[in-house]
Amino acid sequence: MTAAPRPAASLPLGGVDLSCRFGPLTLPHPVMTASGCFAYGQKFAPFMDLRQLAGLSTKGISPRPRPGNPLPRICETAAGMLNSIGLENVGAEAFLSEKLPFLADLGVSVWVNFFGEDADEYVQCARMLDAGHQRGIDVLEMNISCPNIKKGGIEFGTVPEVAHALTKRCVEATRIPIVVKLSPNAADLPAMAQAVADAGAMGVSLINTITGMAIDVRTRRPRLATTYGGLSGAAIKPIALRMIHQVHRAVPELPICGMGGVGSGEDALELLMAGASCVQVGTANFARPGGALEIRDELRALMAELGIARVAEVIGCVEPLPPEPAWAPAPPDAEASR
Amino acid sequence: MATSPSQFRARVVDNRPLHGGYFVLTLQGPMAPRPLDGVIPGQFVMLRGDWGRDLINPRAFSVLDASDDGRFSVLLKAYGRGTTRLCHAPEDEMLTVTGPLGRGTFDAPTVDGPTQLLVAGGVGLPPLHLQARRAAAAGLASRVELLYGGRDADDLVLLSDLDAWGIAVHLATEDGSRGDRGFVTVPLSRRIERAQARGEAVCILSCGPTPMLRAVRALGLAQGVPTALCLEEEMACGFGVCLGCAVPVYGPKPYAYCCTDGPVFDAREVRWS
Numbered sequence: 001m002t003a004a005p006r007p008a009a010s011l012p013l014g015g016v017d018l019s020c021r022f023g024p025l026t027l028p029h030p031v032m033t034a035s036g037c038f039a040y041g042q043k044f045a046p047f048m049d050l051r052q053l054a055g056l057s058t059k060g061i062s063p064r065p066r067p068g069n070p071l072p073r074i075c076e077t078a079a080g081m082l083n084s085i086g087l088e089n090v091g092a093e094a095f096l097s098e099k100l101p102f103l104a105d106l107g108v109s110v111w112v113n114f115f116g117e118d119a120d121e122y123v124q125c126a127r128m129l130d131a132g133h134q135r136g137i138d139v140l141e142m143n144i145s146c147p148n149i150k151k152g153g154i155e156f157g158t159v160p161e162v163a164h165a166l167t168k169r170c171v172e173a174t175r176i177p178i179v180v181k182l183s184p185n186a187a188d189l190p191a192m193a194q195a196v197a198d199a200g201a202m203g204v205s206l207i208n209t210i211t212g213m214a215i216d217v218r219t220r221r222p223r224l225a226t227t228y229g230g231l232s233g234a235a236i237k238p239i240a241l242r243m244i245h246q247v248h249r250a251v252p253e254l255p256i257c258g259m260g261g262v263g264s265g266e267d268a269l270e271l272l273m274a275g276a277s278c279v280q281v282g283t284a285n286f287a288r289p290g291g292a293l294e295i296r297d298e299l300r301a302l303m304a305e306l307g308i309a310r311v312a313e314v315i316g317c318v319e320p321l322p323p324e325p326a327w328a329p330a331p332p333d334a335e336a337s338r
Numbered sequence: 339m340a341t342s343p344s345q346f347r348a349r350v351v352d353n354r355p356l357h358g359g360y361f362v363l364t365l366q367g368p369m370a371p372r373p374l375d376g377v378i379p380g381q382f383v384m385l386r387g388d389w390g391r392d393l394i395n396p397r398a399f400s401v402l403d404a405s406d407d408g409r410f411s412v413l414l415k416a417y418g419r420g421t422t423r424l425c426h427a428p429e430d431e432m433l434t435v436t437g438p439l440g441r442g443t444f445d446a447p448t449v450d451g452p453t454q455l456l457v458a459g460g461v462g463l464p465p466l467h468l469q470a471r472r473a474a475a476a477g478l479a480s481r482v483e484l485l486y487g488g489r490d491a492d493d494l495v496l497l498s499d500l501d502a503w504g505i506a507v508h509l510a511t512e513d514g515s516r517g518d519r520g521f522v523t524v525p526l527s528r529r530i531e532r533a534q535a536r537g538e539a540v541c542i543l544s545c546g547p548t549p550m551l552r553a554v555r556a557l558g559l560a561q562g563v564p565t566a567l568c569l570e571e572e573m574a575c576g577f578g579v580c581l582g583c584a585v586p587v588y589g590p591k592p593y594a595y596c597c598t599d600g601p602v603f604d605a606r607e608v609r610w611s
Contacts, residue, residue, distance in 0.1 A: 037579065037580070038579065039578065039579045043577055043578050043579050044579075046342045046343055046344060046577075047343075047344070047345055067591060067592045067593060068581060068584060068593060069584075070586070071571065071584055071585075071586065072571075072572055072582075073572075073581065073582045073584055074572055074573075074574055074580060074582030075572060076393070076394065076395050076420075076572075076574075078392060079391050079392050079394065080394060081394060081395060081574060083574075083580070083582065085580075085581045085582070088581055088584075088593075233394045234391040234394065263391065283394060283574075284394075285575070285579065286394075286395055286396075286574035286575040286579065286580050287384075287386055287394060287395050287396050287434075287574075287575075288345070288434075289345060289436065289575070289577065289579075290345060
């Protein structure tokens with residue numbers, strides 16, 4: 001049995017190196033912003049210096065523009081919120097011409113989240129977005145997990161063989177590395193991660209929102225027009241941690257971008273310790289549009305306090321608690337316990 | 339146009355209970371620059387206290403007033419957990435404010451433009467109250483009239499301000515305890531008829547509960563009166579990112595956004611049954 005790691009002496013803030021790696025990418029720090037919670041970036045310009053982000057993941061892009069779902073689309077729940085926006089987006093073509101130039105100029109890691117309504121559309125979208133290769137797009141974040149589209153979307157996110165085949169086709173369709181955003185609604189997440197890694201994914205993002213529901217008891221109607229929606233926010237962080245930990249244990253060489261309820265530097269550090277190589281801030285951007293950079297600063301301060309000099313030291317560092325002594329009907333005698 | 343939005347901290351300097359469960363919450367924001375300088379009636383702020391992890395999102399409130407000393411106010415009524423907390427916010431509590439938000443706003447009245455019929459209900463009063471305040475300050479009190487409906491007399495607040503500014507007021511209550519018995523559409527119909535009988539140009543600017551806005555929209559469209567509606571939809575961010583506050587509209591796209599396209603919309607544009 002190994003002894004629990006003892007807290008190291010604190011470091012000065014300048015003694016903390018936040019730079020980190022995600023596969024072939026080098027990031028200045030591990031805090032990005034998450035898809036669906038950051039639009040295409042510009043809207044945050046009044047609130048933060050976007051250039052200080054490690055990176056951002058765009059709103060999910062489909063081959064053609066999508067208008068989104070009927071109202072109501074969101075409702076707040078205990079320590080979280082449900083959404084059913086419906087993957088509203090400008091479409092790949094408009095994204096490349098109207099949104100990408102702004103993002104490319106920021107000098108941060110640009111991850112373009114994408115999806116299709118069927119396998120062919122996924123491949124078509126990856127092919128269209130390939131135009132952004134070496135023109136600003138670092139990663140295509142393949143969303144096989146959105147609970148808010150109907151056609152066939154469920155199997156992409158829950159059946160390893162289907163996810164493998166889809167990932168393989170998309171990897172072959174583009175020169176841009178693919179990170180697969182897995183569904184927390186899958187039964188066997190490590191199997192899903194292994195399947196997409198085997199298909200050539202550079203890493204995985206987890207977790208997406210968890211399917212949920214809320215009811216207005218006065219009207220006896222669901223609070224979302226689509227009845228079910230995706231739960232996000234602090235409420236899902238324990239689930240994110242468990243899933244990141246499981247996937248990291250099962251496929252340790254596969255980089256994980258962690259998200260799910262990150263609202264503080266401590267949350268970010270928890271996700272890193274569970275096995276994430278970097279994190280994305282999602283729902284917290286709504287209430288705190290400059291929050292991602294505050295979280296980065298909190299992470300730095302917390303690492304300094306805990307004597308952690310480099311991000312790499314803590315990725316997946318969490319260890320099981322030591323076992324308790326075996327039960328016996330009588331206490332061991334004084335000699336043996338000494 | 340007001341300045342681009344920012345997020346800032348503001349201190350509760352007053353949280354004045356009115357009757358009917360309403361409160362006027364007054365906040366002291368920063369002085370240099372004053373973030374809400376130039377705020378236009380219809381623009382709003384997102385407010386959130388240091389609520390920890392439970393209530394995660396801020397709440398949207400139309401600006402009731404913003405003054406040169408960096409103070410601004412909103413009208414509150416307790417509906418859910420967030421508004422209840424704000425109604426109980428004590429003096430000196432610090433809140434996080436994002437604003438000013440909203441691009442679609444009410445047009446200012448003009449000397450020779452149509453008479454603006456400001457149709458308000460419930461917590462929808464603030465943008466119309468601010469519109470009336472601005473009109474009076476510009477010497478145009480006679481160009482606006484307030485038509486204001488509530489459940490009962492207790493549900494009608496801040497009326498003394500309108501009197502002080504010399505704004506004509508038409509009231510309606512569902513129980514008949516003040517003004518016309520019925521909805522605000524009762525005095526509104528009568529006022530439109532009067533305008534039509536004497537060839538007076540009028541337009542409607544309205545804010546209130548959605549059922550009221552639906553009725554006002556129907557009346558405005560039926561009578562051919564230009565109608566602007568200040569809408570309220572659930573929103574998480576207020577600046578066009580969460581896409582929660584979609585408003586069904588006619589036009590090239592099926593939805594617009596309450597926060598960045600509105601909150602004020604032309605009634606003809608809104609796709610309501």
